[in-house]
Amino acid sequence: MTQEVNGAEALTELRPRMRQLFTVLAGEDTGKVEVIFNEAVNNAFRQGSKVRVKISRIGGKLILRVKDSGQGFAGNLLLHSLCSQDLAELFDEKLIDESGRGLLIMKAMADEVCFNHQGNEIMLVIKLGYNN
Numbered sequence: 001m002t003q004e005v006n007g008a009e010a011l012t013e014l015r016p017r018m019r020q021l022f023t024v025l026a027g028e029d030t031g032k033v034e035v036i037f038n039e040a041v042n043n044a045f046r047q048g049s050k051v052r053v054k055i056s057r058i059g060g061k062l063i064l065r066v067k068d069s070g071q072g073f074a075g076n077l078l079l080h081s082l083c084s085q086d087l088a089e090l091f092d093e094k095l096i097d098e099s100g101r102g103l104l105i106m107k108a109m110a111d112e113v114c115f116n117h118q119g120n121e122i123m124l125v126i127k128l129g130y131n132n
Contacts, residue, residue, distance in 0.1 A: 002054045011041065011051075018053075025057050029128050036109050037064055039102040040122055044068035047120065060128050061111075067121035075103075075115030075122065082107055 001021065005011050019034060026033045037053075044051040047070030054065040082090065087108055107113050112125035 001056075002052065005041070005051045005053065006049065008045070011045065014053075021055065025055070026062055026126070026128055029062075029126065032109055033062060033064075033126055036106050036124055036126060037066075039105050040064060040066040040124060043102045043122075044070075047071075047073075057128075062126045062128055064124045064126070065121060066124075067116075070120050072116075072119030072121075075119040078103065079107065079113060079115070 003014065005014055015038075018037060019030070022030045022033045022037070041051060041053065044066050045068070048068030050069040052065075052067045054063075054067075056063045082104065087104060090104055103113075106122070106124060109126075110124040111127045112123075114123050115121065116123075
């Protein structure tokens, strides 16, 4: 499924449909998938006015791709730096910050996280707790 979202109003309309889709695709992992999805989409809207969401399920894995219309950033470099730090300590540091928690949350909850070369698309892989 691929969906392009333009603006906050469209995102508000999309969220309930995504919840239904995640319930079908992810079952008991729906809550975790929703948190990861919301963080990725919220970050994307901060960077660009248009956001494209692509969702696939391959066996026991759900793959979320979220691309924004912004310039991008060195996302993989940032992810690499997060891997060398204790996530629990980073959460404590970022708890009261205005920003910076979204990527930490996605990194902690998803099984795989990476950005495209430009840094304006994130791919998140979530291993599901069961296979349909």
